[in-house]
Amino acid sequence: MDVVTDLKPAEPLLALRGISKRFTGVRALDRVDLDVHAGELHVLFGENGAGKSTLINVVSGTFPPDEGTFQFGGEDIRHLTPQRARAIGISPVFQEFSLVPSLTVEENLFLGREITRGGVLHAREMRKRATALIDELGFDLDPSQRVDDLSRAHQQMAEIAKALLGRVRLLILDEPTASLTERETGRLFELIARLKSQNIGLIYVSHRMREIRALADRVTVLRDGRHIRTLDAATSTDSELVELMTGRKIDLLFPTITHKPDKVMVDVENLTLADGSVGDVNFHARAGEITGVAGLVGCGKSELIRAIYGIEPIVSGTVRIDGLPYEFPAPRRSLKHGIAYFPANRIAEGLALSRPIRENASMTVLDLPAFARFGVLRQAVERTAIQGVMEQLQLRPPNIERTAGALSGGNRQKVMLGRALTRELTVFLFDEPSVGIDVGAKLEVYEFMKRLVEAGAAVIVVSSELPEVLALSNRLYVMHHGQIAAELTGAEKTEQNVLASFFREHLVTEVA
Amino acid sequence: MSTVVTAGMPRRSTHLGRSIVGRIGFLPALLVALIVGMSAIDPQFYGLINILNILRNASLLAIVACGQALVIVAGGFDLSVGAVVALASVVTAKTMAATAAAFPGNTALVIASGVAAGIGCGLVVGLVNGFCVAKLKVSGFVVTLGTMSATAGVGLMITSGIPVYGMPDSFVKGFGRAQLFGLPTAVYAALAVIAVMMFVQRRTLFGRYVYAIGGNVDAAVVSGVSIQRHIVGTYAVSSVLAALTGILLTAQVGSGQASFGGDRMMLQSIAAAVIGGVSLRGGVGRVEIVAISALFLTILGNALNLLHVDSRLQPVFLGIIMVAAVALDELSRRSKARV
Numbered sequence: 092m093d094v095v096t097d098l099k100p101a102e103p104l105l106a107l108r109g110i111s112k113r114f115t116g117v118r119a120l121d122r123v124d125l126d127v128h129a130g131e132l133h134v135l136f137g138e139n140g141a142g143k144s145t146l147i148n149v150v151s152g153t154f155p156p157d158e159g160t161f162q163f164g165g166e167d168i169r170h171l172t173p174q175r176a177r178a179i180g181i182s183p184v185f186q187e188f189s190l191v192p193s194l195t196v197e198e199n200l201f202l203g204r205e206i207t208r209g210g211v212l213h214a215r216e217m218r219k220r221a222t223a224l225i226d227e228l229g230f231d232l233d234p235s236q237r238v239d240d241l242s243r244a245h246q247q248m249a250e251i252a253k254a255l256l257g258r259v260r261l262l263i264l265d266e267p268t269a270s271l272t273e274r275e276t277g278r279l280f281e282l283i284a285r286l287k288s289q290n291i292g293l294i295y296v297s298h299r300m301r302e303i304r305a306l307a308d309r310v311t312v313l314r315d316g317r318h319i320r321t322l323d324a325a326t327s328t329d330s331e332l333v334e335l336m337t338g339r340k341i342d343l344l345f346p347t348i349t350h351k352p353d354k355v356m357v358d359v360e361n362l363t364l365a366d367g368s369v370g371d372v373n374f375h376a377r378a379g380e381i382t383g384v385a386g387l388v389g390c391g392k393s394e395l396i397r398a399i400y401g402i403e404p405i406v407s408g409t410v411r412i413d414g415l416p417y418e419f420p421a422p423r424r425s426l427k428h429g430i431a432y433f434p435a436n437r438i439a440e441g442l443a444l445s446r447p448i449r450e451n452a453s454m455t456v457l458d459l460p461a462f463a464r465f466g467v468l469r470q471a472v473e474r475t476a477i478q479g480v481m482e483q484l485q486l487r488p489p490n491i492e493r494t495a496g497a498l499s500g501g502n503r504q505k506v507m508l509g510r511a512l513t514r515e516l517t518v519f520l521f522d523e524p525s526v527g528i529d530v531g532a533k534l535e536v537y538e539f540m541k542r543l544v545e546a547g548a549a550v551i552v553v554s555s556e557l558p559e560v561l562a563l564s565n566r567l568y569v570m571h572h573g574q575i576a577a578e579l580t581g582a583e584k585t586e587q588n589v590l591a592s593f594f595r596e597h598l599v600t601e602v603a
Numbered sequence: 604m605s606t607v608v609t610a611g612m613p614r615r616s617t618h619l620g621r622s623i624v625g626r627i628g629f630l631p632a633l634l635v636a637l638i639v640g641m642s643a644i645d646p647q648f649y650g651l652i653n654i655l656n657i658l659r660n661a662s663l664l665a666i667v668a669c670g671q672a673l674v675i676v677a678g679g680f681d682l683s684v685g686a687v688v689a690l691a692s693v694v695t696a697k698t699m700a701a702t703a704a705a706f707p708g709n710t711a712l713v714i715a716s717g718v719a720a721g722i723g724c725g726l727v728v729g730l731v732n733g734f735c736v737a738k739l740k741v742s743g744f745v746v747t748l749g750t751m752s753a754t755a756g757v758g759l760m761i762t763s764g765i766p767v768y769g770m771p772d773s774f775v776k777g778f779g780r781a782q783l784f785g786l787p788t789a790v791y792a793a794l795a796v797i798a799v800m801m802f803v804q805r806r807t808l809f810g811r812y813v814y815a816i817g818g819n820v821d822a823a824v825v826s827g828v829s830i831q832r833h834i835v836g837t838y839a840v841s842s843v844l845a846a847l848t849g850i851l852l853t854a855q856v857g858s859g860q861a862s863f864g865g866d867r868m869m870l871q872s873i874a875a876a877v878i879g880g881v882s883l884r885g886g887v888g889r890v891e892i893v894a895i896s897a898l899f900l901t902i903l904g905n906a907l908n909l910l911h912v913d914s915r916l917q918p919v920f921l922g923i924i925m926v927a928a929v930a931l932d933e934l935s936r937r938s939k940a941r942v
Contacts, residue, residue: 424827446815467806
């Protein structure tokens with residue numbers, strides 16, 4: 092049954108009509124239509140909670156839709172399971188990896204569809220095919236390596252390779268570039284072009300305008316679980332897309348921030364970390380300005396601010412906060428010194444998902460006498476304080492007793508920000524502040540930083556998103572291989588200069 | 604995100620029903636069904652002696668289960684509780700006998716020293732557990748498996764397996780077997796423990812941090828919570844409560860025995876916690892529901908006895924109910940949506 096050849100060119104590969112999905116009273120999808128043609132890259136665009144993940148989960152068989160019709164390759168599909176979806180050629184790559192950390196890349200690739208002979212694994216054949224696939228994709232990946240030994244970028248490659256093993260007709264990519272470097276992203280784009288030419292349909296979820304511009308044939312905008320519009324990528328403008336997504340007009344993504352550099356709040360001298368990720372770094376940040384730190388994934392920029400906060404062990408060097416030496420940093424003492432840290436991974440290090448918003452937001456302040464006396468909590472104070480803070484941050488819906496696990500990425504980030512508003516703080520360390528949140532929530536985070544800086548706080552932003560750090564920071568450090576490669580201010584602060592300082596480092600190392 | 608408001612309407616009744624079930628669980632319904640059913644089948648069930656018997660046993664289990672629940676909420680496990688019950692029992696009895704021999708007639712001192720020794724040895728085991736888990740980073744399962752074995756061994760060594768007598772009458776008759784307003788003292792002890800633990804869980808920094816640590820250790824670290832101190836605290840509380848149970852049991856029976864508590868008590872305390880909605884993933888669970896679940900398990904055991912179900916078959920029921928409770932918990936977790 093070779094369906095592909097029977098298909099008329101006009102007929103879509105995937106056709107969803109009126110798909111609805113409810114979760115305990117919440118309508119995640121409301122009569123959504125979606126067409127994906129063979130050889131087309133179709134971008135799903137929308138804020139967090141707009142229904143994108145629910146939709147791709149329906150397409151990949153994770154859960155069935157409540158209503159609507161589902162056609163794939165011209166056939167009606169019912170009772171789709173993840174296994175069946177893979178069997179008919181629908182292959183998803185989710186943001187959360189589906190890799191078993193303790194198995195090798197190769198074992199992961201074939202997990203669930205191992206090649207066997209009479210019940211015995213055919214290791215040689217699997218090795219051969221895994222190597223062939225990885226070579227074809229052009230990934231620098233060793234099939235015999237254990238997944239937990241790989242960097243996140245390499246895990247992402249393994250995940251994509253896994254999705255492409257076997258016969259694929261529809262590939263689903265959920266923010267695939269979130270953890271990739273520029274070079275790896277370039278590779279991925281080449282690969283996508285090749286897949287398109289092989290008549291594979293692609294569903295691509297992304298918030299990044301640049302990627303949509305580079306890749307998309309068509310864009311479907313979702314909002315509040317509803318299909319808003321499907322547009323041709325070539326004829327639509329950025330502002331049009333953002334407007335459709337948020338339902339409101341957004342002129343500027345980055346707010347204009349008035350920096351008024353004051354005294355040095357954070358001063359780091361010859362800092363070296365125990366794991367060698369940061370070596371001999373000199374760095375300072377002033378009150379009243381945003382200090383940016385740019386760099387590729389794994390360059391040590393996160394570790395730098397984590398060390399200041401006291402999560403990464405320091406071997407040598409000094410940290411001074413507001414002119415005074417700060418020895419042996421530890422999170423609790425950092426908070427007492429007025430330093431707050433916002434982790435990049437809000438699930439792993441930020442929130443206790445089983446606990447309510449209120450408890451998550453107040454976690455950092457309970458040591459203050461206003462919130463607890465002699466170890467006994469003052470719940471009324473806590474409730475009013477957190478309610479006020481979350482109102483200020485426009486938490487939607489404004490119920491602070493919901494568990495953090497029930498929130499979308501944007502709301503989770505708000506709970507994190509809420510922590511900062513509950514106590515007197517002067518230094519704010521943001522680690523990849525906009526990872527995993529949509530444009531609307533990003534704007535709110537940027538506005539939040541603007542308010543902090545203009546109130547005289549010192550803000551340090553570490554980000555792999557170059558446009559973000561460039562636009563927000565007053566002074567920008569560029570890190571490379573654990574060291575400061577450049578410090579840029581004013582007119583020098585351009586994308587070219589940042590990239591050039593990566594490049595210069597490369598040249599130096601190559602010459603040496 | 605405004606869909607919440609618009610979509611909730613037609614399903615309100617099921618939603619409401621589910622949220623109540625989610626909050627308290629099926630436990631009260633099961634408990635009521637069990638009581639009504641048994642009362643109908645066997646009049647002996649609601650006889651005063653049987654009821655007092657149930658309450659006494661349920662109280663002892665509830666005290667141990669409260670401590671166990673606290674440890675599990677923090678993401679740990681305490682297998683040593685049963686052995687601590689036995690150790691506290693024999694240490695209390697031995698100390699009382701020795702003090703009574705040294706200071707005859709000074710009952711207050713005898714009782715105080717015995718109780719202090721019993722609680723003290725519980726505290727020591729708890730601190731050892733907590734220290735190994737928090738500082739040496741050994742998993743709670745392994746650590747408490749080790750201390751369970753060691754503690755049980757010490758208990759047997761002290762007594763050579765023979766019950767220890769020689770406690771003052773006022774401790775046994777005036778406390779252990781006494782009744783206040785018609786209820787055994789153990790019931791009051793359990794109610795006090797439950798009340799204090801509810802307060803600890805809801806209103807104290809310690810209780811809140813235990814939830815935070817169980818919910819997400821790394822987030823708690825980043826938030827400036829000192830992890831080690833609180834983990835040690837949970838194991839200490841668990842062991843001290845187990846020791847208290849040992850002392851109550853000793854006072855009730857009138858002798859210290861190394862056969863008290865044991866594996867059965869340990870397994871039941873875990874069962875009570877799990878059936879009472881304490882998540883083995885940590886971060887979720889309330890002691891008052893665990894106490895109800897302890898009462899349920901006790902009544903279930905009593906019912907099976909009254910129905911003359913083979914005692915070797917009884918653990919099978921316990922096993923089935925425990926697995927079913929966890930399965931239900933998973934099911935309700937999975938149906939939750941993200942907004």
